[in-house]
Amino acid sequence: MSSTRPNQLFRNKSAKIAAIPMIVTALLVFVGGTIWTVVYSFTNSGLLPRLQWVGLDQYERLWATRKWLVSIENLAIYGLCMLVLVFVIGFILAALIDQKIRFEDTIRTVILYPYALSFVVTGLVWQWMLNPEFGVQKVVRGWGWESFTFDPLYSADIAIYGVLIAGIWQGSGLVMVLMLAGLRGIDQDVWKASRVDGIPTWKAYIFVIIPMMRPVFVTTLVIVVTGIVKIYDLIVAQTGGGPGISTEVPAKYVYDMMFQANNLGQGFAASTMMLVTVALIVIPWAILEFGGSKHRD
Protein backbone atom coordinates (compact mmCIF):
# COMPACT_ATOMS: atom_id res chain seq x y z
CA MET A 1 0.00 0.00 0.00
CA SER A 2 2.66 2.43 0.99
CA SER A 3 4.49 1.99 -2.29
CA THR A 4 1.47 3.05 -4.36
CA ARG A 5 0.63 6.06 -2.22
CA PRO A 6 3.56 8.38 -1.80
CA ASN A 7 4.13 10.20 1.44
CA GLN A 8 1.81 13.23 1.91
CA LEU A 9 4.82 15.41 2.63
CA PHE A 10 6.39 14.82 -0.76
CA ARG A 11 3.32 15.41 -2.87
CA ASN A 12 3.57 18.59 -4.87
CA LYS A 13 7.21 18.72 -3.87
CA SER A 14 8.41 21.50 -6.17
CA ALA A 15 5.69 23.87 -4.99
CA LYS A 16 6.70 23.25 -1.41
CA ILE A 17 10.34 23.89 -2.23
CA ALA A 18 9.32 27.10 -3.98
CA ALA A 19 7.42 28.18 -0.89
CA ILE A 20 10.28 27.56 1.56
CA PRO A 21 11.49 31.19 1.48
CA MET A 22 7.96 32.36 2.19
CA ILE A 23 7.56 29.92 5.06
CA VAL A 24 10.91 30.89 6.55
CA THR A 25 10.11 34.58 6.21
CA ALA A 26 6.64 34.23 7.66
CA LEU A 27 7.48 31.95 10.55
CA LEU A 28 11.10 32.71 11.43
CA VAL A 29 11.33 36.44 10.73
CA PHE A 30 7.81 37.78 11.09
CA VAL A 31 6.31 35.55 13.76
CA GLY A 32 9.56 34.44 15.41
CA GLY A 33 11.12 37.89 15.39
CA THR A 34 8.02 39.54 16.76
CA ILE A 35 7.60 37.04 19.59
CA TRP A 36 11.29 37.32 20.41
CA THR A 37 11.09 41.11 20.70
CA VAL A 38 7.93 41.01 22.79
CA VAL A 39 9.45 38.41 25.13
CA TYR A 40 12.69 40.34 25.55
CA SER A 41 10.78 43.54 26.27
CA PHE A 42 10.16 42.05 29.72
CA THR A 43 13.87 41.69 30.45
CA ASN A 44 16.53 44.16 31.48
CA SER A 45 18.65 43.66 28.35
CA GLY A 46 21.26 46.36 28.00
CA LEU A 47 24.09 46.18 25.51
CA LEU A 48 23.23 42.56 24.76
CA PRO A 49 19.94 40.70 25.07
CA ARG A 50 19.68 38.57 28.20
CA LEU A 51 16.83 36.74 29.82
CA GLN A 52 16.61 38.42 33.17
CA TRP A 53 12.97 39.10 33.89
CA VAL A 54 11.96 42.45 35.23
CA GLY A 55 8.25 42.28 34.54
CA LEU A 56 6.78 45.54 33.32
CA ASP A 57 9.72 47.68 34.44
CA GLN A 58 10.72 48.62 30.91
CA TYR A 59 7.20 49.79 30.13
CA GLU A 60 6.95 51.79 33.34
CA ARG A 61 10.26 53.43 32.57
CA LEU A 62 9.17 54.04 28.99
CA TRP A 63 6.00 55.87 29.97
CA ALA A 64 7.95 57.91 32.51
CA THR A 65 10.50 59.07 29.92
CA ARG A 66 9.88 62.52 28.56
CA LYS A 67 11.45 61.73 25.19
CA TRP A 68 8.98 58.90 24.66
CA LEU A 69 6.00 61.01 25.66
CA VAL A 70 7.12 63.75 23.27
CA SER A 71 7.55 61.09 20.59
CA ILE A 72 4.03 59.82 21.08
CA GLU A 73 2.61 63.34 21.11
CA ASN A 74 4.47 64.17 17.91
CA LEU A 75 3.29 61.02 16.23
CA ALA A 76 -0.28 61.86 17.22
CA ILE A 77 -0.06 65.44 15.91
CA TYR A 78 1.78 64.47 12.77
CA GLY A 79 -0.41 61.43 12.18
CA LEU A 80 -3.73 63.21 12.65
CA CYS A 81 -2.83 66.25 10.54
CA MET A 82 -1.19 64.09 7.91
CA LEU A 83 -4.19 61.79 7.70
CA VAL A 84 -6.77 64.55 7.39
CA LEU A 85 -4.77 66.76 5.03
CA VAL A 86 -3.49 63.98 2.81
CA PHE A 87 -7.00 62.64 2.36
CA VAL A 88 -8.56 66.05 1.71
CA ILE A 89 -5.81 67.15 -0.67
CA GLY A 90 -5.57 63.77 -2.35
CA PHE A 91 -9.29 63.52 -2.91
CA ILE A 92 -9.75 67.09 -4.14
CA LEU A 93 -6.85 66.67 -6.54
CA ALA A 94 -8.26 63.40 -7.82
CA ALA A 95 -11.68 64.99 -8.29
CA LEU A 96 -10.17 67.94 -10.17
CA ILE A 97 -8.08 65.70 -12.39
CA ASP A 98 -11.12 63.52 -13.05
CA GLN A 99 -12.90 66.43 -14.81
CA LYS A 100 -11.68 65.21 -18.22
CA ILE A 101 -8.95 67.82 -18.22
CA ARG A 102 -6.21 68.29 -20.74
CA PHE A 103 -2.60 67.50 -19.82
CA GLU A 104 -3.85 65.02 -17.24
CA ASP A 105 -0.68 62.96 -17.50
CA THR A 106 1.59 65.96 -17.02
CA ILE A 107 -0.23 67.22 -13.95
CA ARG A 108 -0.41 63.75 -12.43
CA THR A 109 3.28 63.21 -13.08
CA VAL A 110 4.20 66.47 -11.36
CA ILE A 111 2.09 65.76 -8.31
CA LEU A 112 3.26 62.18 -7.89
CA TYR A 113 7.00 62.59 -8.44
CA PRO A 114 7.82 63.39 -4.79
CA TYR A 115 6.54 59.93 -3.93
CA ALA A 116 9.39 58.42 -5.98
CA LEU A 117 11.94 60.24 -3.83
CA SER A 118 13.26 58.84 -0.60
CA PHE A 119 12.36 60.35 2.74
CA VAL A 120 15.98 61.36 3.16
CA VAL A 121 15.89 63.42 -0.03
CA THR A 122 12.48 64.84 0.94
CA GLY A 123 13.70 65.80 4.39
CA LEU A 124 16.84 67.48 3.09
CA VAL A 125 15.02 69.48 0.41
CA TRP A 126 12.53 70.83 2.90
CA GLN A 127 15.25 71.50 5.43
CA TRP A 128 16.69 73.80 2.78
CA MET A 129 13.37 75.33 1.72
CA LEU A 130 12.46 76.11 5.32
CA ASN A 131 15.88 77.43 6.25
CA PRO A 132 15.07 80.90 7.66
CA GLU A 133 18.36 82.42 6.56
CA PHE A 134 18.05 81.47 2.91
CA GLY A 135 14.68 79.86 2.24
CA VAL A 136 11.05 80.91 2.04
CA GLN A 137 11.29 83.31 4.99
CA LYS A 138 14.11 85.27 3.41
CA VAL A 139 12.40 85.42 0.04
CA VAL A 140 9.17 86.81 1.50
CA ARG A 141 11.14 89.33 3.56
CA GLY A 142 12.93 90.32 0.40
CA TRP A 143 9.56 91.19 -1.12
CA GLY A 144 9.18 93.90 1.48
CA TRP A 145 7.39 92.10 4.31
CA GLU A 146 10.23 92.59 6.80
CA SER A 147 8.63 91.03 9.85
CA PHE A 148 7.52 87.84 8.10
CA THR A 149 8.48 84.83 10.18
CA PHE A 150 8.34 81.27 8.95
CA ASP A 151 10.97 79.11 10.55
CA PRO A 152 9.18 75.97 11.68
CA LEU A 153 12.36 73.91 11.87
CA TYR A 154 13.97 76.33 14.30
CA SER A 155 11.25 76.79 16.89
CA ALA A 156 10.48 73.81 19.04
CA ASP A 157 6.74 74.50 19.30
CA ILE A 158 6.01 74.17 15.62
CA ALA A 159 8.91 72.11 14.32
CA ILE A 160 6.72 69.05 13.78
CA TYR A 161 4.57 71.07 11.37
CA GLY A 162 7.64 71.74 9.28
CA VAL A 163 8.05 67.99 8.99
CA LEU A 164 4.35 67.74 8.21
CA ILE A 165 4.74 70.00 5.16
CA ALA A 166 7.43 67.69 3.79
CA GLY A 167 5.35 64.61 4.59
CA ILE A 168 2.32 65.98 2.77
CA TRP A 169 4.41 67.03 -0.21
CA GLN A 170 5.78 63.52 -0.46
CA GLY A 171 2.69 61.47 0.32
CA SER A 172 -0.37 63.23 -1.10
CA GLY A 173 0.40 62.12 -4.66
CA LEU A 174 -0.06 58.51 -3.63
CA VAL A 175 -3.47 59.21 -2.13
CA MET A 176 -4.38 61.17 -5.25
CA VAL A 177 -3.51 58.21 -7.48
CA LEU A 178 -5.45 55.73 -5.36
CA MET A 179 -8.47 58.04 -5.17
CA LEU A 180 -8.33 58.63 -8.90
CA ALA A 181 -8.35 54.87 -9.46
CA GLY A 182 -11.39 54.71 -7.19
CA LEU A 183 -13.18 57.52 -9.01
CA ARG A 184 -12.49 55.92 -12.37
CA GLY A 185 -14.00 52.70 -11.08
CA ILE A 186 -17.38 54.36 -10.52
CA ASP A 187 -20.00 53.71 -13.14
CA GLN A 188 -20.76 56.76 -15.29
CA ASP A 189 -24.46 55.98 -14.89
CA VAL A 190 -24.23 57.04 -11.27
CA TRP A 191 -23.21 60.51 -12.42
CA LYS A 192 -25.95 60.60 -15.03
CA ALA A 193 -28.55 59.58 -12.46
CA SER A 194 -27.43 62.22 -9.99
CA ARG A 195 -27.51 64.84 -12.75
CA VAL A 196 -31.03 63.82 -13.74
CA ASP A 197 -32.07 64.18 -10.11
CA GLY A 198 -30.57 67.67 -10.13
CA ILE A 199 -28.10 67.01 -7.32
CA PRO A 200 -25.26 69.58 -7.26
CA THR A 201 -21.85 68.11 -7.99
CA TRP A 202 -20.37 68.69 -4.54
CA LYS A 203 -23.37 67.01 -2.94
CA ALA A 204 -23.06 64.07 -5.31
CA TYR A 205 -19.43 63.65 -4.25
CA ILE A 206 -20.14 63.72 -0.55
CA PHE A 207 -23.35 61.71 -0.41
CA VAL A 208 -23.09 59.36 -3.38
CA ILE A 209 -19.54 58.96 -4.67
CA ILE A 210 -17.54 58.87 -1.43
CA PRO A 211 -19.78 56.26 0.21
CA MET A 212 -19.39 54.17 -2.94
CA MET A 213 -15.63 54.45 -2.69
CA ARG A 214 -15.51 52.98 0.79
CA PRO A 215 -13.15 50.08 -0.10
CA VAL A 216 -10.63 52.47 -1.68
CA PHE A 217 -10.81 54.76 1.33
CA VAL A 218 -10.27 51.88 3.72
CA THR A 219 -7.23 50.47 1.91
CA THR A 220 -5.75 53.94 1.49
CA LEU A 221 -6.31 54.56 5.18
CA VAL A 222 -4.47 51.39 6.14
CA ILE A 223 -1.56 52.23 3.83
CA VAL A 224 -1.29 55.81 5.05
CA VAL A 225 -1.58 54.91 8.74
CA THR A 226 1.02 52.13 8.63
CA GLY A 227 3.29 54.56 6.79
CA ILE A 228 2.79 57.21 9.46
CA VAL A 229 3.65 54.83 12.31
CA LYS A 230 6.89 53.88 10.57
CA ILE A 231 8.05 57.48 10.04
CA TYR A 232 11.75 57.61 10.77
CA ASP A 233 14.05 58.64 7.91
CA LEU A 234 12.18 61.89 7.27
CA ILE A 235 12.80 63.02 10.84
CA VAL A 236 16.43 61.92 10.84
CA ALA A 237 17.15 63.81 7.63
CA GLN A 238 15.08 66.93 8.18
CA THR A 239 15.48 67.71 11.86
CA GLY A 240 17.44 64.92 13.52
CA GLY A 241 14.75 64.99 16.21
CA GLY A 242 15.47 68.62 17.05
CA PRO A 243 15.46 71.36 17.98
CA GLY A 244 16.09 69.67 21.33
CA ILE A 245 13.74 66.70 21.37
CA SER A 246 10.83 68.53 19.79
CA THR A 247 10.46 66.30 16.71
CA GLU A 248 11.30 62.91 18.17
CA VAL A 249 9.10 60.02 17.01
CA PRO A 250 8.68 56.45 18.34
CA ALA A 251 10.60 54.75 15.52
CA LYS A 252 13.57 57.00 16.21
CA TYR A 253 13.28 56.36 19.94
CA VAL A 254 13.53 52.63 19.23
CA TYR A 255 16.60 53.06 17.04
CA ASP A 256 18.34 55.40 19.47
CA MET A 257 17.72 53.06 22.40
CA MET A 258 18.82 49.91 20.56
CA PHE A 259 21.83 51.12 18.66
CA GLN A 260 23.07 54.22 20.41
CA ALA A 261 22.06 54.14 24.08
CA ASN A 262 22.78 50.40 24.41
CA ASN A 263 19.48 50.04 26.15
CA LEU A 264 17.92 47.15 24.25
CA GLY A 265 15.15 46.53 26.78
CA GLN A 266 13.78 50.04 26.27
CA GLY A 267 14.00 49.60 22.52
CA PHE A 268 12.08 46.33 22.69
CA ALA A 269 9.40 47.82 24.93
CA ALA A 270 9.01 50.85 22.67
CA SER A 271 8.82 48.75 19.52
CA THR A 272 6.24 46.50 21.18
CA MET A 273 4.15 49.60 21.82
CA MET A 274 4.44 50.43 18.12
CA LEU A 275 3.28 46.92 17.29
CA VAL A 276 0.28 47.31 19.57
CA THR A 277 -0.62 50.60 17.87
CA VAL A 278 -0.55 49.02 14.43
CA ALA A 279 -2.45 45.96 15.65
CA LEU A 280 -5.20 48.19 17.01
CA ILE A 281 -5.70 49.55 13.49
CA VAL A 282 -5.02 46.51 11.33
CA ILE A 283 -6.97 43.86 13.25
CA PRO A 284 -10.36 45.64 13.21
CA TRP A 285 -9.79 46.42 9.54
CA ALA A 286 -8.97 42.79 8.78
CA ILE A 287 -12.06 41.60 10.60
CA LEU A 288 -14.21 44.10 8.71
CA GLU A 289 -12.69 43.28 5.35
CA PHE A 290 -12.18 39.54 5.50
CA GLY A 291 -13.96 38.32 8.62
CA GLY A 292 -17.53 38.48 7.38
CA SER A 293 -17.20 36.77 4.03
CA LYS A 294 -14.92 33.78 3.90
CA HIS A 295 -15.74 33.09 0.30
CA ARG A 296 -14.10 36.14 -1.15
CA ASP A 297 -10.79 35.61 -2.85
Add this chain to the structure above:
Amino acid sequence: MIDITSAPLTGPQGPKPRKSFSRRNIFLYGTLITIALFYALPLYVMFITSLKGMPEIRLGNVFSPPLEVTFQPWVKAWSEACTGLTCNGLSTGFWNSVQITIPSVVLSIIIASVNGYALSNWKFKGADAFFTILIFGAFIPYQVMLYPIVIMLREVGLYGSLGGLVLVHTVFGMPILTLLFRNYFTSLPEELFKAARVDGARFWAIYAKVMVPMSLPIFTVAVILQVTGIWNDFLFGVVYTSPDNYPMTVSLNNIVNSTQGVKEYNVNMAATILTGLVPLSIYFVSGRLFVRGIAAGAVKG
Protein backbone atom coordinates in the same frame (compact mmCIF):
# COMPACT_ATOMS: atom_id res chain seq x y z
CA MET B 1 -7.82 52.64 -40.77
CA ILE B 2 -11.28 54.05 -40.38
CA ASP B 3 -13.08 54.44 -43.66
CA ILE B 4 -13.81 58.15 -43.71
CA THR B 5 -15.28 58.36 -47.18
CA SER B 6 -18.24 56.09 -46.47
CA ALA B 7 -19.46 58.16 -43.50
CA PRO B 8 -22.26 60.47 -44.53
CA LEU B 9 -21.26 64.10 -44.31
CA THR B 10 -24.11 65.59 -42.37
CA GLY B 11 -22.16 68.27 -40.59
CA PRO B 12 -20.54 68.26 -37.16
CA GLN B 13 -21.52 65.55 -34.75
CA GLY B 14 -21.23 64.85 -31.06
CA PRO B 15 -21.90 67.20 -28.14
CA LYS B 16 -21.29 70.89 -28.55
CA PRO B 17 -17.74 71.64 -27.49
CA ARG B 18 -17.42 73.72 -24.36
CA LYS B 19 -15.91 77.14 -24.54
CA SER B 20 -12.34 76.76 -23.37
CA PHE B 21 -12.34 79.99 -21.35
CA SER B 22 -15.41 79.38 -19.27
CA ARG B 23 -15.24 80.40 -15.62
CA ARG B 24 -15.19 76.77 -14.65
CA ASN B 25 -12.13 76.09 -16.74
CA ILE B 26 -10.22 79.10 -15.49
CA PHE B 27 -10.86 78.01 -11.92
CA LEU B 28 -10.04 74.38 -12.65
CA TYR B 29 -6.82 74.91 -14.53
CA GLY B 30 -5.80 77.80 -12.29
CA THR B 31 -6.08 75.61 -9.21
CA LEU B 32 -4.32 72.66 -10.80
CA ILE B 33 -1.46 74.74 -12.16
CA THR B 34 -0.94 76.47 -8.80
CA ILE B 35 -0.83 73.13 -7.03
CA ALA B 36 1.47 71.62 -9.64
CA LEU B 37 3.83 74.57 -9.18
CA PHE B 38 3.91 73.98 -5.44
CA TYR B 39 4.86 70.35 -6.00
CA ALA B 40 7.47 71.21 -8.60
CA LEU B 41 9.05 74.03 -6.60
CA PRO B 42 11.37 71.97 -4.36
CA LEU B 43 12.84 70.14 -7.35
CA TYR B 44 13.45 73.47 -9.06
CA VAL B 45 15.02 75.01 -5.96
CA MET B 46 17.20 71.94 -5.46
CA PHE B 47 18.42 72.15 -8.99
CA ILE B 48 19.21 75.87 -9.18
CA THR B 49 20.81 75.88 -5.73
CA SER B 50 23.18 73.15 -6.85
CA LEU B 51 24.30 75.29 -9.79
CA LYS B 52 25.11 78.42 -7.76
CA GLY B 53 28.31 79.36 -6.00
CA MET B 54 28.22 79.90 -2.23
CA PRO B 55 28.63 83.71 -2.43
CA GLU B 56 25.59 83.91 -4.67
CA ILE B 57 23.57 81.72 -2.32
CA ARG B 58 24.37 84.02 0.60
CA LEU B 59 23.26 87.08 -1.34
CA GLY B 60 20.35 86.01 -3.49
CA ASN B 61 17.09 84.22 -2.83
CA VAL B 62 16.44 80.53 -3.28
CA PHE B 63 14.00 80.99 -6.15
CA SER B 64 16.12 83.11 -8.45
CA PRO B 65 18.00 81.28 -11.19
CA PRO B 66 21.80 81.26 -10.98
CA LEU B 67 23.60 84.28 -12.44
CA GLU B 68 26.71 82.28 -12.89
CA VAL B 69 26.31 78.56 -13.51
CA THR B 70 28.91 76.34 -11.87
CA PHE B 71 29.19 72.55 -11.86
CA GLN B 72 31.75 72.55 -9.10
CA PRO B 73 29.20 71.59 -6.41
CA TRP B 74 28.25 68.48 -8.40
CA VAL B 75 31.86 67.40 -8.74
CA LYS B 76 32.45 68.01 -5.07
CA ALA B 77 29.30 66.18 -4.01
CA TRP B 78 30.25 63.18 -6.11
CA SER B 79 33.88 62.79 -5.18
CA GLU B 80 35.06 65.11 -2.39
CA ALA B 81 32.31 65.85 0.11
CA CYS B 82 33.11 64.79 3.67
CA THR B 83 31.29 62.55 6.11
CA GLY B 84 33.12 62.89 9.37
CA LEU B 85 36.70 61.86 8.64
CA THR B 86 36.52 60.44 5.13
CA CYS B 87 36.10 62.69 2.12
CA ASN B 88 35.14 60.45 -0.80
CA GLY B 89 31.88 62.13 -1.67
CA LEU B 90 28.80 60.19 -2.66
CA SER B 91 30.48 57.94 -5.19
CA THR B 92 31.20 55.20 -2.64
CA GLY B 93 27.62 55.25 -1.47
CA PHE B 94 26.40 55.18 -5.04
CA TRP B 95 28.36 52.04 -5.87
CA ASN B 96 27.30 50.42 -2.63
CA SER B 97 23.69 51.16 -3.50
CA VAL B 98 24.18 49.63 -6.94
CA GLN B 99 25.71 46.54 -5.38
CA ILE B 100 22.85 46.30 -2.94
CA THR B 101 20.01 47.09 -5.30
CA ILE B 102 20.79 44.81 -8.24
CA PRO B 103 21.11 41.50 -6.36
CA SER B 104 18.24 42.41 -4.03
CA VAL B 105 15.91 43.16 -6.92
CA VAL B 106 16.85 40.02 -8.84
CA LEU B 107 16.75 37.70 -5.86
CA SER B 108 13.52 39.05 -4.39
CA ILE B 109 11.71 38.93 -7.72
CA ILE B 110 12.82 35.40 -8.54
CA ILE B 111 11.82 34.08 -5.13
CA ALA B 112 8.54 35.97 -4.96
CA SER B 113 7.46 35.11 -8.50
CA VAL B 114 8.12 31.39 -8.04
CA ASN B 115 6.32 31.57 -4.75
CA GLY B 116 3.36 33.45 -6.22
CA TYR B 117 3.20 30.85 -8.97
CA ALA B 118 3.18 28.00 -6.45
CA LEU B 119 0.41 29.76 -4.53
CA SER B 120 -1.79 30.31 -7.54
CA ASN B 121 -1.36 27.05 -9.50
CA TRP B 122 0.10 24.45 -7.14
CA LYS B 123 -1.67 25.13 -3.90
CA PHE B 124 -0.66 22.72 -1.19
CA LYS B 125 -2.18 22.21 2.22
CA GLY B 126 -1.37 25.10 4.53
CA ALA B 127 -0.12 27.35 1.74
CA ASP B 128 -2.82 29.93 2.36
CA ALA B 129 -2.11 30.02 6.06
CA PHE B 130 1.55 30.91 5.44
CA PHE B 131 0.51 33.46 2.86
CA THR B 132 -1.85 35.14 5.32
CA ILE B 133 0.91 35.33 7.92
CA LEU B 134 3.20 36.81 5.30
CA ILE B 135 0.70 39.51 4.34
CA PHE B 136 -0.04 40.44 7.94
CA GLY B 137 3.68 40.47 8.56
CA ALA B 138 3.91 43.35 6.11
CA PHE B 139 2.05 45.51 8.62
CA ILE B 140 4.40 44.79 11.52
CA PRO B 141 6.56 47.88 12.13
CA TYR B 142 10.12 47.12 11.05
CA GLN B 143 11.37 48.26 14.44
CA VAL B 144 9.89 45.14 16.01
CA MET B 145 12.01 42.84 13.84
CA LEU B 146 15.17 44.94 13.67
CA TYR B 147 17.07 43.29 16.47
CA PRO B 148 16.08 39.66 15.95
CA ILE B 149 17.36 40.03 12.38
CA VAL B 150 20.64 41.48 13.69
CA ILE B 151 21.03 38.27 15.69
CA MET B 152 20.08 36.04 12.76
CA LEU B 153 22.53 37.77 10.45
CA ARG B 154 25.26 37.59 13.06
CA GLU B 155 24.62 33.85 13.39
CA VAL B 156 25.22 33.29 9.69
CA GLY B 157 28.11 35.75 9.56
CA LEU B 158 26.44 38.30 7.30
CA TYR B 159 25.90 41.15 9.76
CA GLY B 160 27.48 44.34 8.46
CA SER B 161 28.01 43.06 4.93
CA LEU B 162 26.25 43.88 1.70
CA GLY B 163 25.05 40.27 1.45
CA GLY B 164 23.19 40.58 4.72
CA LEU B 165 21.42 43.69 3.55
CA VAL B 166 20.47 41.97 0.28
CA LEU B 167 18.89 39.20 2.33
CA VAL B 168 16.97 41.70 4.45
CA HIS B 169 15.60 43.46 1.38
CA THR B 170 14.57 40.12 -0.10
CA VAL B 171 12.70 39.18 3.05
CA PHE B 172 10.87 42.50 3.37
CA GLY B 173 10.06 42.62 -0.33
CA MET B 174 8.33 39.25 -0.16
CA PRO B 175 4.84 40.18 1.05
CA ILE B 176 4.08 42.80 -1.58
CA LEU B 177 5.81 40.97 -4.43
CA THR B 178 4.24 37.62 -3.65
CA LEU B 179 0.84 39.29 -3.54
CA LEU B 180 1.53 41.01 -6.84
CA PHE B 181 2.60 37.81 -8.60
CA ARG B 182 -0.01 35.58 -7.03
CA ASN B 183 -2.79 37.92 -8.14
CA TYR B 184 -1.36 38.19 -11.61
CA PHE B 185 -0.85 34.45 -12.13
CA THR B 186 -4.35 33.77 -10.80
CA SER B 187 -5.75 36.15 -13.41
CA LEU B 188 -4.15 34.23 -16.29
CA PRO B 189 -6.48 31.72 -18.01
CA GLU B 190 -6.24 28.38 -16.27
CA GLU B 191 -6.52 26.47 -19.56
CA LEU B 192 -2.96 27.44 -20.43
CA PHE B 193 -1.68 25.86 -17.28
CA LYS B 194 -3.80 22.76 -17.78
CA ALA B 195 -2.71 22.35 -21.40
CA ALA B 196 0.92 22.54 -20.38
CA ARG B 197 0.34 19.90 -17.74
CA VAL B 198 -1.40 17.63 -20.22
CA ASP B 199 1.66 18.01 -22.42
CA GLY B 200 3.69 16.63 -19.57
CA ALA B 201 5.39 19.80 -18.38
CA ARG B 202 6.31 19.88 -14.70
CA PHE B 203 6.44 22.66 -12.12
CA TRP B 204 9.62 24.43 -13.21
CA ALA B 205 9.08 23.93 -16.95
CA ILE B 206 5.63 25.51 -16.82
CA TYR B 207 7.02 28.40 -14.77
CA ALA B 208 9.90 29.09 -17.14
CA LYS B 209 8.22 28.39 -20.47
CA VAL B 210 4.59 29.40 -19.97
CA MET B 211 4.25 31.73 -17.00
CA VAL B 212 7.31 33.98 -17.24
CA PRO B 213 6.98 34.78 -20.97
CA MET B 214 3.36 35.78 -20.38
CA SER B 215 4.12 37.98 -17.40
CA LEU B 216 6.58 40.55 -18.65
CA PRO B 217 4.40 43.55 -17.64
CA ILE B 218 4.11 42.39 -14.05
CA PHE B 219 7.84 41.69 -13.89
CA THR B 220 8.47 45.26 -15.07
CA VAL B 221 6.13 46.60 -12.40
CA ALA B 222 7.94 44.51 -9.79
CA VAL B 223 11.35 45.77 -10.92
CA ILE B 224 10.20 49.39 -10.71
CA LEU B 225 8.69 48.84 -7.29
CA GLN B 226 11.79 47.15 -5.94
CA VAL B 227 14.44 49.40 -7.45
CA THR B 228 12.81 52.55 -6.08
CA GLY B 229 12.01 50.94 -2.74
CA ILE B 230 15.46 49.51 -2.16
CA TRP B 231 17.32 52.53 -3.50
CA ASN B 232 15.35 54.80 -1.18
CA ASP B 233 15.78 52.64 1.90
CA PHE B 234 17.55 54.25 4.82
CA LEU B 235 16.69 52.30 7.95
CA PHE B 236 17.96 48.87 6.86
CA GLY B 237 21.06 50.42 5.37
CA VAL B 238 21.99 52.15 8.57
CA VAL B 239 21.21 49.16 10.78
CA TYR B 240 22.62 46.25 8.82
CA THR B 241 25.72 47.60 7.11
CA SER B 242 28.99 48.98 8.39
CA PRO B 243 30.14 52.52 7.44
CA ASP B 244 32.20 51.21 4.50
CA ASN B 245 29.11 49.65 3.02
CA TYR B 246 26.60 52.41 3.67
CA PRO B 247 24.12 52.88 0.81
CA MET B 248 23.75 56.23 -0.89
CA THR B 249 20.86 57.52 1.23
CA VAL B 250 22.87 57.02 4.40
CA SER B 251 26.00 58.70 3.03
CA LEU B 252 23.85 61.55 1.75
CA ASN B 253 22.41 62.10 5.18
CA ASN B 254 25.86 61.92 6.75
CA ILE B 255 27.25 64.46 4.29
CA VAL B 256 24.46 66.99 4.63
CA ASN B 257 23.84 66.66 8.34
CA SER B 258 27.50 66.42 9.32
CA THR B 259 28.17 69.01 11.96
CA GLN B 260 31.76 69.66 10.99
CA GLY B 261 32.93 72.44 8.73
CA VAL B 262 31.09 75.23 6.97
CA LYS B 263 27.76 74.25 5.44
CA GLU B 264 27.95 74.21 1.68
CA TYR B 265 24.36 74.33 0.61
CA ASN B 266 25.10 74.04 -3.09
CA VAL B 267 27.09 70.83 -2.54
CA ASN B 268 24.35 69.51 -0.29
CA MET B 269 21.70 70.12 -2.90
CA ALA B 270 23.82 68.58 -5.65
CA ALA B 271 24.26 65.50 -3.46
CA THR B 272 20.53 65.39 -2.78
CA ILE B 273 19.68 65.49 -6.49
CA LEU B 274 22.28 62.84 -7.26
CA THR B 275 20.67 60.52 -4.73
CA GLY B 276 17.19 61.18 -6.07
CA LEU B 277 18.27 60.78 -9.67
CA VAL B 278 17.89 57.01 -9.97
CA PRO B 279 14.30 56.73 -8.68
CA LEU B 280 13.35 59.95 -10.45
CA SER B 281 14.54 58.75 -13.84
CA ILE B 282 12.78 55.44 -13.33
CA TYR B 283 9.64 57.33 -12.43
CA PHE B 284 9.74 59.70 -15.38
CA VAL B 285 10.59 56.95 -17.86
CA SER B 286 8.15 54.34 -16.62
CA GLY B 287 5.20 56.66 -15.99
CA ARG B 288 2.05 54.59 -15.96
CA LEU B 289 3.79 51.38 -14.92
CA PHE B 290 5.01 53.08 -11.76
CA VAL B 291 1.46 54.09 -10.94
CA ARG B 292 0.33 50.56 -11.64
CA GLY B 293 2.93 49.25 -9.23
CA ILE B 294 1.72 51.30 -6.31
CA ALA B 295 -1.93 50.77 -7.16
CA ALA B 296 -1.42 47.01 -7.56
CA GLY B 297 -0.38 46.56 -3.98
CA ALA B 298 -3.08 48.86 -2.73
CA VAL B 299 -6.35 48.47 -4.52
CA LYS B 300 -6.49 44.71 -4.55
CA GLY B 301 -5.53 43.85 -0.98
